[in-house]
Amino acid sequence: MSPNQKALLDSVAEAVSDGQAVDWPTVDSRTDNAKTRHLLRQLRLIAEIADVHRQEPGADADEQRVEIEATSSARPTPREGRLPTRTILPRNTWAHLQLREVLGHGAYGVVFRAWDRRLDREVALKLIPDLSDRSYAEGVIHEARLMARISHPGVVTIYGAARADGFVGLWMELVEGQTLETDLRQRGRLSAREAALVGLDVCEALAAVHGAGLVHRDIKAQNVMRDRRDGGIVLMDFGAGRELPLPGDVGVADLAGTPLYMAPELFRGGSASVQSDIYSVGVMLFRLVTGKTPITARSIDDVRRAHETDTVRHLRDERSDLPAGFVQIVERARSPDAAKRFSSVGELELALTGFVSGGAGRLRPPTQRTRWYDVPRWMWLAGGALALVAAITIAWLAVQALARRDDVALPRIAFMIYPPPGGEFDSVALSPDGARLAIESRGRLWVRPVSAVQATEIPNSRGGVDPFWSPDGRYIAFFKSDRLWKVAANGGEPAVLCETPQPLGGSWGPDGTILFAAQLGAGIYRVPAHGGQPEPLRTEGEQGFYELRWPVVLPSGRGFIYSAKRGRGAQRAIYFGRFDSSADQALVESQANAHATDDTLFYVRRGALYARSFDVRSGRLTGAPVQLGDRLDPSPYQQFRAEFAVSAAGIVAYRGGRQLDRELRIVDRTGRTVRVLGEPGEFRDIALSRDGTRLAYEERDAATGTTDIWVVDIERGSRTRVTSHPNDESCPIWSPDDQGLLFVAHRGGRPRLLRKSRDGNGPETELFQFEAAAQPFDVSPDGRWLAFQQLGQHTTWDLYLLGLSGRRPGRPTVFHRTPHADDEPRFSPDGQWLAYSSRDSGDRFVFFEEVERTTGQRWRVSPGYGRQPQWRADGQEIYYHGSDRMLMAAPIDLSTSAPRVGSPKPLFELEFRGWDLRYHYAAFPDGLQFVLNAPREGSLPLPVTIVMNWAGR
Numbered sequence: 001m002s003p004n005q006k007a008l009l010d011s012v013a014e015a016v017s018d019g020q021a022v023d024w025p026t027v028d029s030r031t032d033n034a035k036t037r038h039l040l041r042q043l044r045l046i047a048e049i050a051d052v053h054r055q056e057p058g059a060d061a062d063e064q065r066v067e068i069e070a071t072s073s074a075r076p077t078p079r080e081g082r083l084p085t086r087t088i089l090p091r092n093t094w095a096h097l098q099l100r101e102v103l104g105h106g107a108y109g110v111v112f113r114a115w116d117r118r119l120d121r122e123v124a125l126k127l128i129p130d131l132s133d134r135s136y137a138e139g140v141i142h143e144a145r146l147m148a149r150i151s152h153p154g155v156v157t158i159y160g161a162a163r164a165d166g167f168v169g170l171w172m173e174l175v176e177g178q179t180l181e182t183d184l185r186q187r188g189r190l191s192a193r194e195a196a197l198v199g200l201d202v203c204e205a206l207a208a209v210h211g212a213g214l215v216h217r218d219i220k221a222q223n224v225m226r227d228r229r230d231g232g233i234v235l236m237d238f239g240a241g242r243e244l245p246l247p248g249d250v251g252v253a254d255l256a257g258t259p260l261y262m263a264p265e266l267f268r269g270g271s272a273s274v275q276s277d278i279y280s281v282g283v284m285l286f287r288l289v290t291g292k293t294p295i296t297a298r299s300i301d302d303v304r305r306a307h308e309t310d311t312v313r314h315l316r317d318e319r320s321d322l323p324a325g326f327v328q329i330v331e332r333a334r335s336p337d338a339a340k341r342f343s344s345v346g347e348l349e350l351a352l353t354g355f356v357s358g359g360a361g362r363l364r365p366p367t368q369r370t371r372w373y374d375v376p377r378w379m380w381l382a383g384g385a386l387a388l389v390a391a392i393t394i395a396w397l398a399v400q401a402l403a404r405r406d407d408v409a410l411p412r413i414a415f416m417i418y419p420p421p422g423g424e425f426d427s428v429a430l431s432p433d434g435a436r437l438a439i440e441s442r443g444r445l446w447v448r449p450v451s452a453v454q455a456t457e458i459p460n461s462r463g464g465v466d467p468f469w470s471p472d473g474r475y476i477a478f479f480k481s482d483r484l485w486k487v488a489a490n491g492g493e494p495a496v497l498c499e500t501p502q503p504l505g506g507s508w509g510p511d512g513t514i515l516f517a518a519q520l521g522a523g524i525y526r527v528p529a530h531g532g533q534p535e536p537l538r539t540e541g542e543q544g545f546y547e548l549r550w551p552v553v554l555p556s557g558r559g560f561i562y563s564a565k566r567g568r569g570a571q572r573a574i575y576f577g578r579f580d581s582s583a584d585q586a587l588v589e590s591q592a593n594a595h596a597t598d599d600t601l602f603y604v605r606r607g608a609l610y611a612r613s614f615d616v617r618s619g620r621l622t623g624a625p626v627q628l629g630d631r632l633d634p635s636p637y638q639q640f641r642a643e644f645a646v647s648a649a650g651i652v653a654y655r656g657g658r659q660l661d662r663e664l665r666i667v668d669r670t671g672r673t674v675r676v677l678g679e680p681g682e683f684r685d686i687a688l689s690r691d692g693t694r695l696a697y698e699e700r701d702a703a704t705g706t707t708d709i710w711v712v713d714i715e716r717g718s719r720t721r722v723t724s725h726p727n728d729e730s731c732p733i734w735s736p737d738d739q740g741l742l743f744v745a746h747r748g749g750r751p752r753l754l755r756k757s758r759d760g761n762g763p764e765t766e767l768f769q770f771e772a773a774a775q776p777f778d779v780s781p782d783g784r785w786l787a788f789q790q791l792g793q794h795t796t797w798d799l800y801l802l803g804l805s806g807r808r809p810g811r812p813t814v815f816h817r818t819p820h821a822d823d824e825p826r827f828s829p830d831g832q833w834l835a836y837s838s839r840d841s842g843d844r845f846v847f848f849e850e851v852e853r854t855t856g857q858r859w860r861v862s863p864g865y866g867r868q869p870q871w872r873a874d875g876q877e878i879y880y881h882g883s884d885r886m887l888m889a890a891p892i893d894l895s896t897s898a899p900r901v902g903s904p905k906p907l908f909e910l911e912f913r914g915w916d917l918r919y920h921y922a923a924f925p926d927g928l929q930f931v932l933n934a935p936r937e938g939s940l941p942l943p944v945t946i947v948m949n950w951a952g953r
Helices: 003-018 024-029 036-054 133-146 180-185 193-209 274-290 299-311 324-333 345-356 384-405
Strands: 097-105 109-114 121-130 158-164 167-173 176-177 223-229 232-237 413-417 429-430 436-443 444-449 464-470 475-480 481-487 495-499 504-506 513-518 522-526 535-539 547-553 560-566 572-578 579-587 600-605 608-615 620-629 642-647 652-655 662-668 673-681 683-688 694-700 708-712 720-723 730-734 742-747 752-756 763-769 774-779 785-791 797-804 813-816 822-827 833-838 845-850 858-862 868-872 879-882 887-894 904-911 919-923 931-936 944-948
Touching: 003 036, 003 444, 024 036, 097 121, 097 797, 133 158, 133 167, 133 464, 176 180, 180 223, 180 274, 193 232, 193 324, 274 324, 274 345, 274 720, 324 345, 384 931, 429 464, 429 642, 436 475, 444 475, 464 504, 475 504, 495 652, 495 858, 504 547, 504 868, 504 887, 535 547, 535 845, 579 620, 600 642, 608 652, 620 652, 620 944, 662 683, 673 694, 683 730, 683 931, 694 730, 708 742, 730 774, 742 774, 774 822, 797 822, 813 833, 822 868, 833 868, 845 868, 845 879, 868 919
Parallel strands: 708 730
Antiparallel strands: 097 109, 109 121, 121 167, 158 167, 176 223, 223 232, 413 944, 429 436, 436 444, 464 475, 475 481, 481 495, 504 513, 513 522, 522 535, 547 560, 560 572, 572 579, 600 608, 608 620, 642 652, 652 944, 662 673, 662 931, 683 694, 694 708, 708 720, 730 742, 742 752, 752 763, 774 785, 785 797, 797 813, 822 833, 833 845, 845 858, 868 879, 879 887, 887 904, 919 931
C-alpha cells in the first residue's frame, strides 16, 4: 500500500473514531486500489452505524471544552474518616473554586455549591478525602477526563477534576432541583408506571456512561436529580465508591445511601461492573415504589450478612398490587446472581419499555398521570451504545493497524439489534451487499438498513415467511399462503410466482432461477424468477435422499447446498449438488440448515455457528472450522431451522438463545393477568380439560432436547409428568371424561396416536398409526370421533375424522380437502358442528359446518383473517386468533335451523413468542378467562447479532 493511500485511510479512520463528518465521494475518488476501497467500505458502514446510535450532544463539541486540571501541590496529612459537613479549608476555597454552601454529604465525600472563577459560573463540587493513595487520586482524575467526554442530557456534565489540599475533587454542572430521595419523602412512593418511566431515563443515561467504558458505581435515589428547569432526570455523582475501602464507622444515616444499593458480589471482593450498576438500578426502583430498600441494616456487617443469608425483602411481598411484569423486571435486575441480571442497561431499558407501552400482563390499567414526563419509545435497537462503542473501537483499531503495517486487516466486529416491543425476529435475510435486512416480525415482513433504526413494512405481506433476496438486491421473495411471492425491495405490490405447498426455504440464483423445498421436504423445485410452473430438481427417494430442506444457491450459480437424510434413519447432513449432475456430496453432519458463499460453508453443530472453507470445484470442505456464534439451538418445532443469514459481502446475522421462554398465564377477557401457573419453561400446544380444572401441554426437556406431555392442576398449581419416553410426544388432547390424554408419539416410522391416563400411571395404549405427518385436535364429546389434520400427498393439510367407537379405529374419512391448507378442527359442545380454519378462499378464515354434512353448507365466522377456533362450553361463542394477534369472540346462535353468526368483537392482543403447532391460548368453559402460553413477563425477544468482517481481512 502506498504512503498516500495509507495516509488517506489513517485520516478517514481517525475521523470516524472522533465522530467527524467524512466527504465519502471525495475520499472514494482518491482511492487507487481494491484493498483501499475494501477498507473504506468497511469504515463507511461503521461510520453509518456509529452516526445512527451516537447520542446527540447538547451543544457543538467545540463549544464544550472541558477544563481538566490535575494540580500537583503540597497537601497536609490525609484526614481520617469522612469530610466534615462544615468546610475546614482556608478562606472557604479549594483550588480555584470559591465554596458557598454544603449541598449534601455521604459516606465518601461532601458536595458544595461553588463558584468557578475561570468558567465564571456556579458549579457543584464534590470533595473526597485523598487517602494517600496516589493511584486512587490519579484514577479519579483519569475517570473524570473520560466522563467529561460524555455528552448526554441525562448525565451531569463534568467540568474538571484535580488533587489539592488533601482532597480529590470533581466539579460539575450544578443541577437545580431535588433528588428522587427527597421527592420520595415529600410526595410518597410512586406507581409502577411512574417508577418505570424514571428507570427508562436512568437506563438511557447509564447506557451513555457504559458506552464510554465506565461504570457509575453509586446509583441510588440520592444521586438521581429531577431538574427543576425542565423536569428531566439527571444522573449525578460518579465514582463515589471507586475501589475505596468501606469505612468501618459508617452509621445508620449513611446506610440510607451507597451500601444498601451495592450488589452482593462487591461485598465478596468483586469488581464494579455493568451488572453491579444494574443491581443498583433495581434497588432504586424497589425504593421508589415501596419507600424502602430490600435490606434492613444498621451496619456494613448487617448488609453483608443479609446478602450471605438471602434475608432480603421481595417486591411482591411489599406491594401485592404492583403489575407482575414490573415486579419481575425489578427482581431480575437485583438478582443476587449477576449472571441472571439483565446483560446490559439496554436490555433493562427494553424490558421497561415493553412494560410502559402496555400489554396483557398488567394487573390494573395504568394511571394516565405522570409525575414528571412520559416519553414514547419504539426501539428497534436496544444496546445502541454498544454498537456505537464497537464502531468507534473498530475505527480506532484501524488507525492502530495502519500505523503498524501496510498489510492492514480490520478485526471482526459484532453488535446486536433488538426487535420492537411485542415483536420478535422470526426470520432474517441479509441483502447480498450486507447493508439491509429483510425481517419477519409480528406476522409481517419488513426491510431495514443495518445502519439505521427505522424499518419499512412490505405492503400486503401479512402472513409472509422466510424472506430471501434477489442477487442484485432489488427484490425480495417470500412464502405466503402456500405460494411463492416476490416484491420490489423499495416498495410496490407483491406478485405471485407459483404454488409452494408447505415450503421449507428458498434461494434466488444469479441466472434468475429460484430454488425452494416444498411439501415438508418431499422435494426441491426450481421456477423462473418471473414465475411459471415449478420443475423438480431433487425428489424424495431419489438417490436415497429423504426430507430435503433449505436449499441455497451459491452466489456464482455453480451449485447449491441443501439439508437432507440419506436413508430414512440416517443422520441429517448438508449436501452439495450441481445442476448438471445428481451425484451429490455430503459436506458435514448437521441437524440444521446452512448457508454458503463460493468459498465458505456456514453451518450449525451442537448449537454453535461455524464457517469453514469450501472448494466448489471438488465439492469438499478445507481448513479448520471457525466459530462465529453460539446458542443457535435449531428448533424441532420449525423443522430444525437455525435462524441465521449470510451475505456475499462477508457479513453474518444470527439469532441465538432460547426462544420459547414462556409462562402459563391466566387472564380475563380484557387480557389482564389474574395469575401465573408455576415457573417459566419451554411450553407448547396447551389444551384445557373440558371442566377447566387441568391444563395439558408439551414441554421441552432442556437436558435431553425432547418433548414430553405434562399436566398442571389449575387450582393447586401442581404438575404431573405424563410421558417420559426418549423420543418426542406432542399434541395432547383430552378424552371426553377428562381422565385420559390422547397424543402423538414420534418413535421411528409413522407417527402414532397413543392414549394414557392423565396422572401418568399405567401403560400407554396405541390407537392408530397415521399415514403421514399429522396433528390431532379434538375428540367429540360422545367419544365417537377424533378430528385431526394430515399432510396430503398432493395437497397441504387436509381434515379427517377417525371413528373411535369400535374396538379398534377404522379407516379415517376425509372431512375437508382442498389444494390449500385446511386445519385446526374443533367440535362444538354438542358434537354436531366442526369449526376449522381454511385458506381455500384466499386468505385464512374460520368456518364451521355440520359433522354429518347433511347440507354441505358452511358458515364463515371471521370476516377477515382467522385461525385457531375454539368454542365456549355452551356453544354460544367461538374464539379465534384474528388479525394483528387479536383474540376475537364471535357470537353464535345454533338454536335455529340456520345458524346465525354475530359480528366478532376484539378481546385483547395475544402475546406470544415463537410458534405452536396448534394452540397458544385456551378458553375456560365460561369464556370469562383464558390461559395463554405467553412469553415470560420481563423476558426479552431474542436479538439478532450482526458479525462484520468475520474472517478479519
